[in-house]
Amino acid sequence: MNPERLLNTFFELVRIDSPSLREGAVAAYCKTALEQAGCTVRFDDSAARTGSDTGNLIATLPARVGQGDRALAPSPFSALFFSAHMDTVTPAEGIEPVVADGVITSAGETVLGGDDKAGVAAIIELVRVLAEGDAPHPEIGVLLSVGEEIGLLGAREMTLEGFNGEPCFVLDANGSPGVVIIGAPYHYLFTATFTGKAAHAGIEPEKGTSAIVLASEAVAAMDLGRLDEHTTANVGTITGGSAFNIVADSCVVTGETRALDKQRVDEVNAQITAACTEAVQGTEGSVSIEWEEEYRGFKADENDPLVQHVLGAARSLGLPAQVALTGGGSDANVFAEKGLRPLVLGTGMTDVHSPNESLAVKDLEDLARLCIAITQ
Secondary structure (H helix, E strand, C coil), rough: CHHHHHHHHHHHHHHHCCCCCHHHHHHHHHHHHHCCCCCCCEECCCHHCCCCCCCCEEEEECHHHHHHHHCCCCCCCCCEEEECCCCCCCCCCCCCCEEEEEEECCCCCCCCCHHHHHHHHHHHHHHHHHHHHCCCCEEEEEEECCCHHHCCHHHHHCCCCCCCCCCEHHHEEEEECCCEEEEEEEEEEEEEEEECCCCEECCCCCCCCCCHHHHHHHHHHCCCCCEEEEEEEEEEEECCCCHHHHHEEEEEEEEEEEEEEEHHHHHHHHHHHHHHHHHHCCCCCEEEEEEEEEEECCCCCCCCCCHHHHHHHHHHHCCCEEEECCCCCCHHHHHCCCCCCCEEEEEEEECCCCCEEEHHHHHHHHHHHHHHHCCC
16 A cells, blocks of 8 residues: 555545536546556446536456465455445635645635545555556456435436345545444435414414424424434424414424434334324325435444454454444445445545544554455
8 A cells, every 4th residue: 555645646636626517627526546456437327317527436446366375366246346436525626625633624624524524535546556466456446426425316216226135335434444334224304294274373373273283282292302322313393384473374383303224214203294284284285295215224233244354454454343333424325235245434525514624644544454454
């Protein structure tokens, strides 16, 4: 592994503006770097559906079988996939990275872009090291997505098929390299539209039915917040009414639910639906509730040989190998639906989505080293 080259790659990546749906320039950089390292690279046809100025980047580095004592051991997997996303949150125009005391930050008022260009840089270094060396390795697939920060858009539209549980390591999590996210939740969104009856609030309020009151009673009856260790529910917005002196005839409530277990999230969704329907019973009001599956959850067993392989690779490098679960989603959730077997790797990113974002140089190096060790 070449630490200086890795750091330069990261600096070059973050200096390329790539807010969500404007990933074209960074995609072109990655294409050149990966092709020069021996990958075949293509872009899928997702741009027309995501609205990005580029498709997702999909690259392949051929396997090296080796000979004699260095022959590649038989593997149940035809390939190992490594993934990161090319977009960043804003403010992300004109990022200038600086290093002080071994920590990289943004020199200005922008984010750093380590989310997720630390992952992109580590993957490029991984491919370069494998291509330059003579160690055997399986086929390496690279999946660089667009629009992750605005709803996993690229991963959803990525044209992947024919997978049968191949490992996919998504480099996109808080925590030091060596932290392995083995589970992420099912995530649902809901919109509850309450309809009441308008009336003059000062002259004849008794002739009206306040949709805002109905919505308030429904929200008060919902189980919200952290419901257990791995289950949450939230009301995010409430909008309604047309004027202070009119009994509101409409109110819209939006929110979300998350749980690692499908049965559990179904129970929470049912409780929220019941709270809404019960709030309008016996009134002249009504409610319609729409649910949308944002993404499905996934969970691996800590004792799964793949998980243990990654933890063993981390230990071999002296990293704090540990598993964790998360309440957030990533491209990994979508890849699980597409037939891959995802694990999310900690990258060292800190205070992401803010101008305070930082990344230790050592964490960037350890992330690349861990990816290389995983392939051995």
